[in-house]
Amino acid sequence: MQTEKTYTEDLQNIVGKGNVREATAEDAIEGTAPSLVVEPGSVDEISAVMKLASANGLVVCPRGGGTKTGLGAPPRSVDIVLSTARMDEIIEHVPGDQVVRVQAGVKLEALQQKLAEANQMLALDPPEAGATVGGVVATNSSGPRRFRYGTVRDLIIGVTVVLADGTVAKAGGKVVKNVAGYDLGKLFTGSLGTLGVIADCNFRLHPRPDSARTVAVEVETPQAARDAAQAIVHSQVEATAIELHWGGETRLVSVLLESIPGGIGAKEERARFLLEPFGGVRTLEDEEADNLGPLDPSPVGDEVFVKITAPPAELAAVLESVLDAAGRRDVTARFTGHAGTGVTFAGLSGEEGALVEVVGEVREIRTRSGGSLVVVSAPLSLKQKADVWGPAGDYGGLLRRVKEKFDPGYTMNPGRFVGGL
Amino acid sequence: MERSRLIGAMQEILGPDGVIHEREQLRTYECDGLMNYRVIPDLVVLPESAEQVQNVVRLCYEEGIPFVARGSGTGLSGGALPVEAGVLIVMARMRKILEVDIPNQRVVVEPGVINIWVSQEVADDGYYYAPDPASQIVSSIGGNLAENSGGVHCLKYGFTTNHVTGAEVVLADGSVVHIGGGKAPDAPGYELLGAFVGSEGTLGIATKITLRIVRKPESVRTLLAAFKDTEEAGGAVSGIIGAGIVPAAIEMMDALTIEAVETTVAPGFPEAGAILIVELDGPEAEVASQFDKVIETCEANSASEIRVAEDDEERALFWKGRKAAFGAMGSISNDYYVQDGVVPRTELGTVLKKISALSEEYGLRVANVFHAGDGNLHPLVLYDNDVEGEAERAESLAGDIVFTCLEHGGSLTGEHGIGEDKKKYMPKMFTSDDMNVMQLLRCAFDPHQICNPGKIFPTPRLCGERPGPFHMHPIQKAGLAENF
Numbered sequence: 001m002q003t004e005k006t007y008t009e010d011l012q013n014i015v016g017k018g019n020v021r022e023a024t025a026e027d028a029i030e031g032t033a034p035s036l037v038v039e040p041g042s043v044d045e046i047s048a049v050m051k052l053a054s055a056n057g058l059v060v061c062p063r064g065g066g067t068k069t070g071l072g073a074p075p076r077s078v079d080i081v082l083s084t085a086r087m088d089e090i091i092e093h094v095p096g097d098q099v100v101r102v103q104a105g106v107k108l109e110a111l112q113q114k115l116a117e118a119n120q121m122l123a124l125d126p127p128e129a130g131a132t133v134g135g136v137v138a139t140n141s142s143g144p145r146r147f148r149y150g151t152v153r154d155l156i157i158g159v160t161v162v163l164a165d166g167t168v169a170k171a172g173g174k175v176v177k178n179v180a181g182y183d184l185g186k187l188f189t190g191s192l193g194t195l196g197v198i199a200d201c202n203f204r205l206h207p208r209p210d211s212a213r214t215v216a217v218e219v220e221t222p223q224a225a226r227d228a229a230q231a232i233v234h235s236q237v238e239a240t241a242i243e244l245h246w247g248g249e250t251r252l253v254s255v256l257l258e259s260i261p262g263g264i265g266a267k268e269e270r271a272r273f274l275l276e277p278f279g280g281v282r283t284l285e286d287e288e289a290d291n292l293g294p295l296d297p298s299p300v301g302d303e304v305f306v307k308i309t310a311p312p313a314e315l316a317a318v319l320e321s322v323l324d325a326a327g328r329r330d331v332t333a334r335f336t337g338h339a340g341t342g343v344t345f346a347g348l349s350g351e352e353g354a355l356v357e358v359v360g361e362v363r364e365i366r367t368r369s370g371g372s373l374v375v376v377s378a379p380l381s382l383k384q385k386a387d388v389w390g391p392a393g394d395y396g397g398l399l400r401r402v403k404e405k406f407d408p409g410y411t412m413n414p415g416r417f418v419g420g421l
Numbered sequence: 422m423e424r425s426r427l428i429g430a431m432q433e434i435l436g437p438d439g440v441i442h443e444r445e446q447l448r449t450y451e452c453d454g455l456m457n458y459r460v461i462p463d464l465v466v467l468p469e470s471a472e473q474v475q476n477v478v479r480l481c482y483e484e485g486i487p488f489v490a491r492g493s494g495t496g497l498s499g500g501a502l503p504v505e506a507g508v509l510i511v512m513a514r515m516r517k518i519l520e521v522d523i524p525n526q527r528v529v530v531e532p533g534v535i536n537i538w539v540s541q542e543v544a545d546d547g548y549y550y551a552p553d554p555a556s557q558i559v560s561s562i563g564g565n566l567a568e569n570s571g572g573v574h575c576l577k578y579g580f581t582t583n584h585v586t587g588a589e590v591v592l593a594d595g596s597v598v599h600i601g602g603g604k605a606p607d608a609p610g611y612e613l614l615g616a617f618v619g620s621e622g623t624l625g626i627a628t629k630i631t632l633r634i635v636r637k638p639e640s641v642r643t644l645l646a647a648f649k650d651t652e653e654a655g656g657a658v659s660g661i662i663g664a665g666i667v668p669a670a671i672e673m674m675d676a677l678t679i680e681a682v683e684t685t686v687a688p689g690f691p692e693a694g695a696i697l698i699v700e701l702d703g704p705e706a707e708v709a710s711q712f713d714k715v716i717e718t719c720e721a722n723s724a725s726e727i728r729v730a731e732d733d734e735e736r737a738l739f740w741k742g743r744k745a746a747f748g749a750m751g752s753i754s755n756d757y758y759v760q761d762g763v764v765p766r767t768e769l770g771t772v773l774k775k776i777s778a779l780s781e782e783y784g785l786r787v788a789n790v791f792h793a794g795d796g797n798l799h800p801l802v803l804y805d806n807d808v809e810g811e812a813e814r815a816e817s818l819a820g821d822i823v824f825t826c827l828e829h830g831g832s833l834t835g836e837h838g839i840g841e842d843k844k845k846y847m848p849k850m851f852t853s854d855d856m857n858v859m860q861l862l863r864c865a866f867d868p869h870q871i872c873n874p875g876k877i878f879p880t881p882r883l884c885g886e887r888p889g890p891f892h893m894h895p896i897q898k899a900g901l902a903e904n905f
Binding site for chain 2: 096169181188195206210266267310313342343
């Protein structure tokens with residue numbers, strides 16, 4: 001195709017010959033195949049690629065580590081996958097300021113390793129191995145530590161973005177305390193590449209804890225799981241994470257405690273005391289604790305993986321509503337979750353029609369009480385039958401207006417986000 | 422709409438008590454905490470419910486009348502400065518705590534609720550609301566939200582944005598949206614709440630706000646350490662942070678500030694070139710061990726005196742001295758200008774030296790009292806308004822201070838906002854593309870720019886425009902509007 005060749009050459013002129021290639025089957029996004037994969041090496045190159053794409057009506061899908069390409073509805077179309085793989089520089093890390101500035105394509109693990117040299121960490125611990133910083137921001141990915149440190153929105157302090165028309169803009173800065181201008185870093189958090197390309201981000205950092213211990217309680221019922229989690233939430237223990245693990249033989253609420261060596265024992269003792277009324281308590285060996293991380297949201301087989309949010313005190317109701325809806329339809333459910341913050345993940349297996357019904361029923365119950373259910377990953381056929389995101393509430397119109405201001409031509413990842421944006 | 426008809430229409434919505442239109446009464450609202458700028462609003466309204474706010478805003482929208490929301494009016498950047506031909510919507514009558522939900526650690530309040538009331542409401546349950554601006558006994562939650570207020574404890578606990586989890590917002594066209602999850606986290610969609618908090622009232626009016634409350638710590642320990650100068654005190658701050666300790670607060674006051682505070686509230690602070698107040702909180706064993714480390718660090722940085730607060734009373738005295746600092750300046754100067762710059766913590770020493778040099782160059786005294794832990798400086802430029810030209814020199818000096826902050830990788834404002842005061846400085850920190858892209862958000866929320874217009878951005882563009890090289894808007898070309 002003549003036109004495609006022209007774009008290839010134009011793109012090669014921007015990013016260099018070796019950094020444009022034809023897409024393969026592995027680059028497909030939810031069954032939709034792009035034509036080209038482009039790897040810009042700088043903000044200017046991203047900008048030039050975006051200008052070319054938007055001027056020619058080409059649809060662009062940004063990609064970091066590719067660990068979350070299954071999140072969202074299938075795209076309406078894709079022409080170019082814009083990979084941030086070459087943007088992998090840690091631009092600035094001043095340990096004394098406890099902030100770091102990184103390009104979007106830096107792998108989170110690599111960043112953590114680098115920060116550890118200064119005894120610091122970015123307090124984000126999503127389960128996906130290989131995720132990039134930009135991808136973690138774009139998908140608002142978080143892990144157990146959110147109980148203590150919050151999520152991406154709480155840690156991002158600055159951002160450089162490139163809009164669909166190539167405009168480069170920054171917001172925030174490299175100081176922790178800053179209220180100058182609008183906080184676009186937060187706006188882009190979780191925007192799934194639909195507003196622009198995240199080129200680099202600044203984060204606040206935390207000191208790495210000196211010592212850690214995980215105390216767990218074996219619970220029998222959803223109510224006991226809820227009550228155990230609540231006992232820690234409302235204590236003065238200052239836990240780092242409170243996690244639920246429920247599936248097969250396992251029914252556990254685990255509590256990650258971190259402190260200085262002189263303080264960890266007291267924390268452990270206090271947590272054990274608080275958990276005792278709800279079941280057998282034990283302190284986990286490191287290896288077992290490591291294995292009790294949250295579920296990786298890649299489906300096991302044909303498993304449908306959903307994220308359910310609810311007020312944290314409604315944990316028992318969340319589990320019961322899923323178990324009930326699943327049980328009536330011969331669907332099996334396993335759970336992990338951040339039991340202190342109201343985020344529960346469920347892996348559901350069963351016949352597709354039944355899974356669609358379970359998703360619909362649980363979503364309706366959770367939405368009614370102010371929560372949500374999002375399908376994190378699922379076979380394409382299911383996504384075509386069950387809305388991935390669910391209803392947006394009364395802010396849906398506002399979401400659309402934001403999208404249309406930032407990307408009026410729907411160049412960026414169209415159709416994948418809430419409400420078909 | 423004629424003014425008399427507008428007054429009538431507003432009275433229909435709010436009753437006669439809810440509308441202020443006499444010029445003398447309107448003057449009460451001509452400025453907020455920043456008194457350099459004064460504008461008498463056309464009309465002041467005092468809604469008592471979200472529905473009334475919605476009806477007022479809808480009327481403004483239909484008539485093309487700009488409006489500004491105001492909380493307690495304690496803002497220090499002119500964020501709640503009225504617009505002349507506009508309506509000022511004062512939220513002070515909406516001050517109900519609507520719901521306390523301890524199991525989910527959430528409180529739902531109306532925007533006029535005073536910051537400290539939230540902590541008082543949940544104190545018996547063992548909780549408190551963490552963001553504690555120095556104005557917390559008068560400033561409202563709605564105003565805190567608009568400005569993303571900080572406070573002395575945000576080093577460990579974060580800012581208002583980290584503690585607001587949901588908001589009911591009346592948009593500029595009078596429609597109502599609920600953004601943020603409220604009690605459930607991670608609502609699907611863009612992080613509109615994160616963008617809304619700190620938008621200085623330009624994106625809409627919050628009529629109901631959900632706040633996260635925090636468990637009171639098991640243990641709190643506070644010390645006061647005196648040093649020869651701010652450099653030594655700064656060394657102690659670096660040492661504490663470098664040891665991996667995250668104190669609940671680290672505050673610094675320089676000699677001039679100590680002098681002012683001693684003249685007024687007299688907390689009995691030691692004579693020193695600089696004082697640090699360091700507070701740790703958390704589990705007992707952790708706090709005890711880290712507190713010892715803090716003392717060692719202060720000693721290692723040549724502290725001339727270290728006082729540990731023996732009880733709540735003494736701790737309160739330390740904080741009283743710190744929180745009274747701004748007001749105390751009146752005792753050593755007729756007037757003062759509060760600056761609110763931020764620098765990376767490692768640049769504190771250099772920037773403080775430069776401030777001192779600037780002070781000499783301008784021949785005006787500068788008192789420093791600030792949140793040392795997060796690099797948020799509050800240089801107070803002292804001047805006398807009765808001396809001709811001195812106010813202008815003070816403003817110019819304050820400007821040079823904040824430019825110094827920017828040169829060292831900092832920000833124009835850490836907690837007080839851009840408002841009316843600093844919008845002229847925005848191009849020093851952001852390119853026109855940066856600001857144009859921010860404007861896209863504004864245009865999505867408020868396409869006609871009637872919601873607190875003229876704040877934050879020096880030259881906002883019309884919402885039909887795309888960012889990029891400047892093009893004159895068709896309305897301007899036709900000579901129907903001035904430069905925007």
